[in-house]
Structures are given as C-alpha cells and as structure tokens.
Amino acid sequence: MSTVSDSFSLEHPDNKGFSESNKLRRLLPQSIEFSQVQRAFIKEWRHRDKKKPTTKTIFKILAPAEHLESFNMYRGEVALQRSFNFFSSNKANEKLLFHGTNRMCTLGEDRGKAFLCDLLFCSLCSIIQNSFDIGKCGTKHSFRRFGTGIYTTTCSSKADGYSTNGDETCQFKAILVNRVVVGNPHKLQINATPLTKPPKGRHSVVGRPGKSLAYEETVVYTNDAIRPAYLVIYGDIISQTRTRVLKKKSLRPQSEIDSSCSQTNALMEKPAKKNNKLSKKPSHWSSFMEDPYSPRTN
Ligand SMILES: [Zn+2]
Secondary structure, eight states: OOGGGOTTBTTSGGGTTOBTTBOEEEOOTTSHHHHHHHHHHHHTOOOTTSOOOOEEEEEEEOBOHHHHHHHHHHHHHHHHHTTTOTTOSOTTOEEEEEEOOEEOSOTTSSTTOOOOOOOTTOHHHHHHHHOOOGGGTTSSOOOOTTOSSEEEBSOHHHHHTTOEEOSTTOOSEEEEEEEEEOOSEEEESSOOTTOSSOOTTOSEEEEOSSSSOSSOEEEESSGGGEEEEEEEEESSOOOHHHHHHHHHHTOOOOOHHHHHHOOOOSSOOOOOOOOHHHHSOOHHHHHHHHSTTSOOOO
C-alpha cells in the first residue's frame, strides 16, 4: 500500500491542514472511527478492581509519509511470508494494541491542547513525534520479561498501569493505541528475558496468561513493526492531591525509549476474576483490525 492511501499519512486527502507540527487530528465523537476505538478501549478494560473510565477525547496520530514507509514495507514483507493465509484481508496479522507511558505535559487535556511538547522525559510526545525506538530499550528497567523489544497489550487496563502524569494540572490520563504487525507470533507462558528477536519463522512474541503473567502482552523486535495510531484521553477528573501522589510514587524518570520497552511487571500480576463475557474478543474490534485501512468517516 502506498503511504498516500494510508489514512494515517499526512499526505492523505482527508488530512489536509495538518502538518508535522500539528499531527493530532481530533476524532468527532459521533464518528465511526471514534466509536471503534472507544468501544475496544472499554471492552478490553479487564481489571475488575479498576472502574471503567470515561473516554474524553480520541486523537488520530498522523505521520509524514516517510515515517510510514518502512512500516508499510515491513508489513508487506510479513504478509508475503504469510501468503498461505490466502483469504485473509489482514495477512500481516496487524493488530491495534495498547501502550501506556509517562506524560510530562498536558497534551490532550483540553480540545485546544493538541501540540507536542519537547520536555526531555515526556515519553508520550516523543513516541507520537518519532514512533518507538528499540535502540535504548531497557535503559531504566532491567527486567524485560520477553527480552529487548517493544511491549504492547490487548488489555487497556493493563496499559493503564503504565500511564502516568508528570504535570500536576493534568485531570485525565492518556494511553496510546498502536498499529502492530504481529505476523506469526511465538506464544510463551514462561519468561524469556535474553530474547533480542523472535524465533526463526516468527515475527513477534505473545506472552500468554499463565504462571507469572495475568494479561496478554505482545512484543515486537523491530521499530518497523509498530506505529502509534491513536491517543486516548480518559478517566474521571483526577484530584490535585492524587496527581501529586502519582508523581511522587509512580512516575519513574525514564527516557522515551525505556517506556517503549517496558509494559511488563516483574511481579505476578493480579488476574481479573474469570468472566467469559468480558474476556470474549469483541467482534467490532476484530473486524476493525481485519481491515484497518478501510475508509472511515470522521
Ligand atoms: Zn509532552
């Protein structure tokens, strides 16, 4: 697919008026695209001890054509390797997966705040601006359950655990939804910390809930396998006191690269109680992922 036909490209006809310095396009709440992202975000909120949040705003993350080129090329290569999957419209097995990171600014807090900051430790703005960078993965966190890779998850409430605010005036939280080329995943239930690439013939590692992992996580080992796609601003208004506590206790100074890597806990995660209804894959989300480039109305 050419980058011009990629709906996330700044060159796409729908994205006129946006630029590298203005690359967040706010989705209208009544749009199909907004509904698809929002419903997935809420459906995949699986921690029953966390209240389901309100979605405030969703931005589509646009990128210059050259930033999407290597991603689209990689996806094409993976699709070719999976050509046995003849009837699938999503041969590369691309999925939309969540990633939580730290935000040092007030990006997305109100409708007018859609410009990225240049604060040194604002991983959120760095990822939106430059995408993920595996090169500096693990600079702050020594534990990497499935090795040196970029971690995402299908579980929004798990990614929420990694979403932190550094600015005391923030009232909400922010999470990234990403396009991830999963390809042929290697599924693991045990830790594999030395990994720097997936096993031969595989394109990613998917950690399955089991002995030490309560919620799925997906790891890719090349920058070309992932691009940020949406920014979701969510939650109930956070009190100033709570924000300050969060800053003291939860905000771990980290480079944007480190946050790209880490989306995994060293300790056993607390699983949600078994609930088949909640854990069932939402049909609307899977269909969205099956054809992520179908025309959508904003
Ligand atoms: Zn920022």
